[in-house]
Amino acid sequence: MSEKILRLSQIVGQATAVKILQAALPPSLPGSGYLFAGPAGLGKMSSAMAWAQAMFCVSRQGHDACGHCGPCLKIANGSHPDLLILAPTVKSKKVKQDIDIDSVRGLIERLAYKPYEAERKIAIIEDADKMNLHAANAFLKTLEEPSGDTIAILTASNPSRLPATILSRCRIVRFTPAPLGEMVDYLTRKLGIDEKRARTIAVMSKGAVGASDPERLKEDIELRAMALEFIADAKRAPTAKYFKQARAMDKEKNRETVDKFLSMILSLLREMAVMKFTGKYDNVVNVDIIEGLDKAGRGYSGRGILGLASAVEELMAARSLHVNPFLTVSLLLLEFRKD
Ligand SMILES: [Zn+2]
Structure with a gap:
């Protein structure tokens, strides 16, 4: 079980956050509220767990948990009595329920006891931005009147949903997309993926280790390749090829695909425009296909690319009015063949 928990030094691409957390380990005095x-x-929850482990570890090595002592193993097994975790109930695959006031009250009650084993208790509220207003207000008191032996860690992908009163009581630790090089390193070393593919996965996961599962990105990677091919070949390739593609997307289960396809085309066009107008390649997001982008761009003028980008935007707006995928792709093809 213990290998499931990462140690702070194993968190990928969050050097700044990890440094802040390591600096707050005893003998330093940690604050009482963190967001x-x-x-x-990006590893917010893994970092919270790793930090808790480092905090409770009895044979800490430098600024990290040992991973083997009693408290470390208890954290890994989910059985440390001084680590309390509250998370939204997962309703279905994508929908998480709000955290309600009853569960927050339950947490507060448990926080009222003295720590059992460690010097302090740690309460993690995962997806704290899922607390409804009553729940958030109930928890605010804990932050306003810290007992001295409790650290509250809130994780949130939309912190602006939290009341300002909560935000002002927390030290904010920011998690940002991991640098490309670190992602590639992680994917090649840890997962044994070859470098070319690792670069693609790093780009497509937008620097999020938690979104870098190659299987789950497969469809997006294929769709981006299709988008690039479309831009490069739309003027020349036989129309029938695209009608076939369009018909495939028209099937009920693939309706989302056409929207994704359009937004991929749009983002590639925008990158091509930047490359064309500035002659600079250093801010390109899709670095792994930069040669393909450059080559595809040669078939269009800068102005032509901008025109196509706004045509794609119009088609995306039309899609939101339920214009069917087959018609959408057909219109797209006409736009690309205009000039
Ligand atoms: Zn330990």
Whole structure:
């Protein structure tokens, strides 16, 4: 079980956050309220667990948990009595229920006891931005009147949903997309993925380790390749090829696909426009396909690319009015063949 928990030094791409957390380990005095803020998949929860482990570890090595002592193993097994975790109930695959006032009250009650084993208790509220207003207000008192032996860690991907009163009581630790190089390193070393593919996965996961599962990104990667091919070949390739594609997307289960396809085309066009107008390549997000982008861009003028980008935006707006995918792709093809 213990290998499931990462140690602070194993968190990928969050050097700044990890440094802040390590600096607050005893003998330093940690604050009483922390908010781990940043998009999903960046390792906020793993970092909270790793920090708790480092905090409770009885044979800490430098600024990290040992991973083997009693408290470390208890955290890994989910059985440490001084670590309390509150998270939204997962309703279905994507929908998480709000955290209600009763569960927050339950947590507060448990926080009223002295720590059992450690010097302090740690309460983690995962997706704290899912607390409804009553729940948030109930928890505010805990932050306003810290007992001295409790650390509250809130994680949130939308911190602006939290009341300002909560935000002002927390030290904010920001989680930002991992640098490309670190993601590639992680994917090649830890997962044994070859470098070319690792770069693609790093780009497509937007620097989020939690979103870097190659299987789950497969569809997006294919769709981006299709979008690039469309931009490069739309003028020349036989129309029938696209009608076939369009028909495939028209099937009920693929309706989302056409929207994704359009937004991929749009983002690639925007990158091509920037490359064309500035002659600079250093801010390109899709670095792993930069040669393909450059090559595809040669078939269009800068102005032409901008025109296409706004045509795609119009089609995206039309999609929200339920214009069907087949018609959408057909219109898209016409736009690309205009000039
Ligand atoms: Zn330990």
